[in-house]
Amino acid sequence: MAQLPILQFEEKIIETVEKNQVVVIIGETGSGKSTQLSQMLHRRGYTKSGIIGVTQPRRVAAVSVARRVAEELGVQLGEEVGYAIRFEDRTSERTRIKYLTDGVLLRESLSDPELGQYSVIILDEAHERSLNTDILMGLMKRLIRMRSSNLKVLITSATLDGDKVSKFFFDCPLLTVPGKLYPxxxxxxxxxxxxxxxxxxxxxxxxxxxxxxxxxxxxxxxxxxxxxxxxxxxxxxxxxxxxxxxxxxxxxxxxxxxxxxxxxxxxxxxxxxxxxxxxxxxxxxxxxxxxxxxxxxxxxxxxxxxxxxxxxxxxxxxxxxxxxxxxxxxxxxxxxxxxxxxxxxxxxxxxxxxxxxxxxIQRSSLAGSVLYLKSLDLPDIDILRFDFLDPPTSESLEDALKQLYLIDAIDENGSITKIGQTMAELPLEPSLSRTLIEANEYGCISHALTVAAMLSAETTLLPGRRKNADKKRKHRPVDPPDGSGWGDHIQLLQIFELWDQENYDVNWCKDRDLQVRGMLFVKDVRKQLCQIMQKIAKGSLDVWTSRNQKESRAEYWNLRKALCVGYANQLAERMIHHNGYRTLSFKPQVVQVHPSSVMKPDEDGKFADYVVYHELITTSRPFMRNVCAVQVEWVMPILNKVKNLNVNKLSGGSADLTSEPMEGNVKDSLKKEDGGTTPTLDGHDNKIQAARERFLARKGKK
Structure with missing residues (x-):
């Protein structure tokens, strides 16, 4: 293997790290920063006082880079060098170099806010500007001011605006390592x-x-x-x-x-x-x-x-x-x-x-991130004024606060509730975390765990939604269950229950054209969620599905009640004389149930008056995906909460947003938007809009 460029700068890098708590390293493509920085610091003794943690925005990268470093050091993966990604942890007590996704590090900080096990934290691939990496940068800035021990933080990237990050971290040193080996x-x-x-x-x-x-x-x-x-x-x-x-x-x-x-x-x-x-x-x-x-x-x-x-x-x-x-x-x-x-x-x-x-962070729902920040329960954190490298719009943060309030994660004063603290312990999006907690109260936790695991699958599971079905199949795949007329969440549950009765036979999946790897992933995720819920409930839960048990409509009924609570901010009312639904968001609109849904009309030919959905997405038109019918009486408490929202109180700060708008007059800029991407808050706004308009105009001519 040719010597990587970063190795020529080892002495300079180590000297700079020793003298400074934070260092920004711009390592161009091919410099070797992802694999070599951790090894340099390991050679210089930084693993004697703690673990070197290296974050990656992507799961695949965390695994592959850890594997490469383990090979170069001649150790077994999972021992001295390991990795941790959502639902998979290959580390041990011997691990000294740990590659992990930025989301996993955020979750670790919930139980250990000072991240005491780490001597060095490297935020790698920071130029990708993932949501979690941006939040980590804000937390690292706060942590290095408060942690008594000598934590070292390295921000590494291929093409990041290094000066901007240096200023964010108190004008810390900036090193540049060339990387392109050939023209x-x-x-x-x-x-x-x-x-x-x-x-x-x-x-x-x-x-x-x-x-x-x-x-x-x-x-x-x-x-x-x-x-x-x-x-x-x-x-x-x-x-x-x-x-x-x-x-x-x-x-x-x-x-x-x-x-x-x-x-x-x-x-x-x-x-x-x-x-x-x-x-x-x-x-x-x-x-x-x-x-x-x-x-x-x-x-x-x-x-x-x-x-x-x-x-x-x-x-x-x-x-x-x-x-x-x-x-x-x-x-x-x-x-x-x-x-x-x-x-x-x-x-x-x-x-x-x-x-x-x-x-x-400027084009994502922030509900999960805001829940995390609230769960830290730090008195000096005002969500709407958290120190981000590039702040999201105030509307995005307000939207997240409203979502969390509707599902009981925060109270009317913006303080995190016991329910919210429990939700933060689960590696799921807030709606699914809330559903599990409510399902435990209703006695249908086993079903809810299955649905949460099925919706956490990394790939599409069901037949008819994949374009690469086996063309050589001689027999038509067996049709999946129909969800008992209640919708897609119940169908997902029924599919897993039938597989459970077949002792998780992969051939059963193949006969139904189900994604085998995805189903095995679901089985593993469900097991881990069971363990987490057992821990939260101190071992008192009966979370395993009993095989060969007849369909329990009472438990399905309770599951739908739990879903209604969990998806309180994802609720839609059927329009009279219209084929669509009006979403009960803060700017109602007409959407339709996705064609792939199994939700059917009742005996009288009527669709449900209210549904909850897992995701609202625009393709050819606005669609709700993964839809479940709910009862009117379950909906009324949610509608009452919508009427009593006060976002100023929810933020956790005392500032009046109406008198002191966030940077860039965000609300005015949003009024000019016709939908689509959320505008940014820096000086690129006009250029972004102009480029977007040119692209849309050219696209319209095709």
Missing amino acids: VEILYSNERPKSYLESCLKTAIDIHTKEPEGDVLIFMTGQDDIEKLVSKLEEKVYNLEEGSCMDAVVLPLHGSLPPELQVRVFSRPPPNCRRFIAATNIAETSLTVDGVVYVIDSGYVKQRQYNPSTGMYSLDVVQISKVQANQRAGRAGRTRPGKCYRLYTSMDYQEDLLDVTVPE
Whole structure:
């Protein structure tokens, strides 16, 4: 292995860390920062006084980097070097270097606010600006002022605005480590392609037939597009004239891929064989694939964006930023001079692409994050004025506070309740945490645990919702249960109960075209949630499903009551003489039940007057996904709470927001928005809006 650039700066890095509590390190792509920084500090004795914790925004990265470091140190993964991600912990008492997701570190700080087990905390890949990393930066700033021991904090990134972060951390030192080992030639398209998938396919074949050996990394937007490209590319390569070019293997890479398939991209190809790797933006920085010489950049990324004024998520394919474009290009220069084929024009790059990616904190629902901050129960934290590197809009924070109030996580004065404290202990989104607590009161905790686990699956589980069903199947898959007419949550429960009765036979899943890996994941998650709830209830719960038990409509009834409480902020009322529902958010709108739902009308042909939903999302139109019918009498207490909201009291601070608006006159800017992404609060607002308008105008012409 070639010596990584960061190793040349080891003395300078260690000297700076020794003299300062916080250091920002800008390590360019290929510098080796993710794998080598922890080892440097380990060599210099920092693991004698505590663990070196390295956070990653993505689960896949935490696992793969930990595996790589364990190999380099010649130790078994899970011993001296380990990792911790949601629902999986491979560490031990011997662990000295620990890779973990930023969300796991946040959860650890609930039980240990000072993070006393750590001597060093490295926030890696900070340029991705994940929601949890941004919150961690605010907490680290507070912690280093309060913790008596000598905690070291390193903020590392490939393309972060280092000066901005340095100022945030009291003008701490900023080090820059070069990383690009070889030059990369940038090749632009003459015009935007009508189909970036077809353009990726053509460019990949051109490289394969005309360019020397070297692997090809293709950046796509998501699992569906990756699977389409892999299928078409395999077919094209197979049909090439024998002997006209070298062999090729086509591999997908995305977050939903099983670990055993993810590992394939890190294995060397056979002799005289080129690898094509079709990946999401997970390969921009989180994972490094050796052997890549050619990069094909579609110019797009799939991004979830939350609009607090509507309570709605949209899953949009959007243009990448210049930072992301440069990160993608850098992947081609790791082992020798490379080429990056950008499927957009140089003018697109200069004029349409934002300079930096909009931080996740400015395009996400903040309910879970605000619950976490409230659960710390620190008197000096006012949620609406928490010290963020880039503050979210006041509307986003107010929306989160309202959500938490409606599900009893905070009281009318903004103080966290006992229910809220319990919710924070569960590694689930607030609605599911609240449902479990209520289900325990109603005696249907076993059912609720199953539903929570099923909704926590990393991939789509059910047949009919996946496009890659086995085409060679001779027999039609067995139809899944129908949810007893009450909706999707009950259907998910019934599916798991039937599988439970079959002793978790994977063939039973295959016969019904259920996602086997996802179902096994659900089984494991349910077991862990059971253990957590047993601990919370001090071992008094009967949480295991009894096999061969007949359907209990009484327990299903109670489960729906619990769901109504848990999803109090995700409630919809059926419109009279209309096929849709009016969501009872703070700006009501008409939405429809997603076509995949199993919710059916009753004996009189009427749909439920009220439903709760797991997610509200915009695709071709606004849809509610995972819907469950609830009773009118359960809804009335929720409607009464909506009438008595006072967001100033909920924030936990004494300031009057109406007299002292947040930076950037956020409320005025939101009024100008026509929906979609939440505006940012810095000087990029006008440029973002202009670029967005150009992109939408061009999209409308197609």
